[in-house]
Amino acid sequence: MLRIRFAAALAVCAATAAGQYCPASTTTGLCSTPDEYVSNVQFGAINNASPCFIGYSDFTGTVPAETVVAGQSYPITVTVTNYFSTDRVTVWLDADGDQVFEAHEATNIPLIGTPPAGGVATYSGAVSVAEQCQAVTGTRLRVVLAWNIADPQPACGSIGYGEREDYLVDVLPGGFCLSASAGPNLTLGVTGGVPGAAYVMALTLNQGAFPNGWWYGLDIPVFELLTEVNAGFPFFGLLDANGAMVLSFPFPNLGVVVYGVATEYQAPSYTHSRSAPPLAFGI
């Protein structure tokens, strides 16, 4: 069956106002034609079937949030009914929770097999969640079905044929992360690294100036950072079998703010770098 269709002009993808996700709409398509729609989304515990609807469908209030861990990937299957050739699917996960669907948050989901025109099509792939060290709750997964548009299928604005569906996702921190705390001791801890990989720990008094601050104990005016922590030089070493390490030592109350930076080294390059929140001492 041949259908003549015209692709709609695309609106610019952008956030609207703070606290809102960009609007999504379609300019054409009817269930009576019949035109294509997303009939099921399966992502973890989300397994949401929907009757024919063309446009924008918000399931954030009716389908419980799925929880994912940063740094891991998760399978997703999207079912499209009334399939038409050149229908494509992209999934956008706002993992950082800034309410903007950025380019790196898009995953194009491959079509499986060769479904007949007007039939049921299955798209199946995996969504990778980028490493991040903060938890994000109630963020958005947007499934986009659109016709005759080059990938990625747009998260925002108006399209011709298709449907967008929104779901809630909670993101737990994961991947290479640095934690820090200030008490009687200054404690810096790394988790989620590669077991046995080398690490370098840095401290700086001037966030953003790294590595021009205290670079693993060098360039340090504060009593030579306790004389390189009593000459143990603990600012570099190997991560343990869990990809973790903890550095903790007494730190004087000097009325300064310290920023920590941890870097993991896997030959031949530094592969991760994370900054810790500022730690106040005596302020």
Ligand SMILES: [Ca+2]
């Ligand atoms: Ca639907």
Ligand SMILES: [Ca+2]
């Ligand atoms: Ca985002």
